[in-house]
Amino acid sequence: MPSAQPVEYAVAVERYLAAAELGSASRRIYRIALDTWAWALADRPAPGGPDRRRARPPVLPLALLDHPDAAARLRTAADHRASTTDPRTFNRELSTLRAALTWWRAQGWITADPAAGLRPQPLPDAAGRAPLDPDRLRDLFARRAPLREQTLWHLLHESGAAVETVLALDVDDLDLVHRRTLPSAPPLHWRAGTARLLPLLVAGRTAGPLFLTDRRAPAATPAADRCPHTGHARLSYRRAAELFTAHQPGLTLRQLRT
Template identity: 80%
Template sequence: MAPLPPVEYAVAVERYLAASGLADGSRRIYRIALHTWAWALADRPAPTGPERRRARPPVLPLARLDHPEAAARLRAAADRRAADTDPRTLNRELSTLRAALTWWRAQGWIDTDPGRGLRPRPLPAPAGDRLSPDRPPTAPARRAPLREQTLWHLLHESGAPVEAVLALDVDDLDLPHRRTRPPARPLHWQSGTARLLPLLLAGRTTGPLFLTDRRAPAGTPAADRCPHTHRARLSYRRAAELFTAHHPGHTLRHLRPPKP
């Protein structure tokens, strides 16, 4: 018999973390981030500094995420944190929340998406931000969603053709060993991709690795549709458009490392 849906937000957090496949250290960091958003949903100020790591989150029902004011409260909390938090840290916490929300919706535990208005914060432009063989554009100055960042890192670190990477499914990945498992094409990646992949998967265990933003149209083959989110596999054309939008005048081919 399937377990009953959780009533409390904190229990839903633990269920999500248990299904994420993250290491213990990463689960601890994710737990702190997700507990921080609970304070916003309870309309209470979140602890800061060392107290934030030790504080027990307020007890509140998971259904609070379906409240009409939930999205506004989360946006307001993100704005408050932006005032005294490094944008990279805040963006990781926003990604963690959006990933959990996506997984909870896929389980049928919540009906709405209160994270729809949460957008990554702009990062400071690094000096000399340009394309070059020794500095690939995997972390552009312009804002880029988690999906794009993960794809670009994986293309650069694996050196694989774009078509091969876009053809990957979630169950092709051997996350602990940073490689694909047979019968998928043999690929290996490094720390940048290893850090981003768990965030991108958000508890998904099957289906295409890289997905479109919208639901798959009728007639999409089952192999190219995510059973959790019902979105389609990202196409080469769309992936190329997204990259060019962030790096005018360049193509995805520039991400492949130069041959020795």
């Protein structure tokens, strides 16, 4: 049953953070990220440096997220933020906003998703490593790895997409017949290897994250990151990287991109 709608954005932020059952350090980081987006919605530049953490964000009505120009305001802010901060920070802040929006919509407090058009920034390979050569790829794809890992590795290689983009995909983003994502999702295409594996991976599922963890999601996991069929959570980048390194020590997932 939806709870009473808070009037202010800041109150909605606090309720979301309380429901997420985060540790104190994570709660502080999430609050800073959500406050940053508040400045964007108010059409005001967020303070920079140490002042960003101390500044009180503008008071906003939560209903502003349903305003027709909310998406445009966030897009402008995202473009500016992406040009002034590193990709990992930007992607973390965007992920935080999306998780909060999903939870607020689940409560019935808002109906729109003004962040729907925002995409994560590609992350550079810090080690500057070259893509895997054909022999290494053949060896990798010939290994007896679980279906989830093989599908992820093939999709990363054949689509050339960033790891974060692929892990953010949902089952209903896929056009399996035409080997591509639907127009509402980031534009990805794949080839025969992925096309052979994807139907096996999504068998019996019609919604929820494409790549899932092995265990059921914690209670605080946002609905968008939980499979409605199995209750398992979306696979994280950290875990995907660990699984890849276990099969290919010294290599990184980003080396699968063509």
